[in-house]
Amino acid sequence: MKINLSGHHVDVTDAVKNHVQERFAKVANHFPSLLSLDIIISKEHKKFYTEISTNYSGSRISVKGEDDVMYPSIAAASKKLDSALKHRKGQLKANKHQKPVSTTPPIAHEIIQEMDLR
Numbered sequence: 134m135k136i137n138l139s140g141h142h143v144d145v146t147d148a149v150k151n152h153v154q155e156r157f158a159k160v161a162n163h164f165p166s167l168l169s170l171d172i173i174i175s176k177e178h179k180k181f182y183t184e185i186s187t188n189y190s191g192s193r194i195s196v197k198g199e200d201d202v203m204y205p206s207i208a209a210a211s212k213k214l215d216s217a218l219k220h221r222k223g224q225l226k227a228n229k230h231q232k233p234v235s236t237t238p239p240i241a242h243e244i245i246q247e248m249d250l251r
Contacts, residue, residue, distance in 0.1 A: 134161040134169065141175035143203070149174070152204060156211050164189065164218050172210075174203065183210040189221055 138145055138153055157170060166189070173184045181203045186195040194217050198210030 134167055137169060137171045139173050141173060143174050143176050143181070145174065149203070153207060156207060160211070160215055160218065163215075164222070166190065167218070170214075174207070176203075181206040183207050185210050185214050187214075189218055190225055192221060194218065194221060 134157070136153060136157060138150060140149075153172060160170075161167065167187060169187065171186045175182045175184070180199055180201060183198045183203075183206045184195070185197075186193065188194070194214070196210055196213035196217055198206045198208070198213060200206040200209060
């Protein structure tokens with residue numbers, strides 16, 4: 134899985150890159166069809182924001198995490214991404230099952246009118 138990491142008002146050091154690689158290794162193992170992640174780490178008004186976006190099975194998934202410290206911000210976004218991917222995977226599995234066909238019960242007065250009561 135390719136990780137595109139960029140920073141906005143934040144220096145992306147080797148330590149940050151290694152932390153992100155370790156954090157998303159589990160996601161890469163659980164979702165092997167996931168090709169890439171776009172991660173933007175930004176700092177605004179003394180808060181760190183981590184935005185992650187990706188495409189998974191035809192749908193765009195985007196999550197955000199925020200905290201006063203950078204690493205918990207990345208962790209929060211990682212948890213949200215894992216949850217969103219599991220939710221999408223569940224939707225795809227649910228669509229494979231056939232839905233039950235709803236039949237309307239016969240209405241009594243229609244049956245009586247059809248009967249020959251003479």
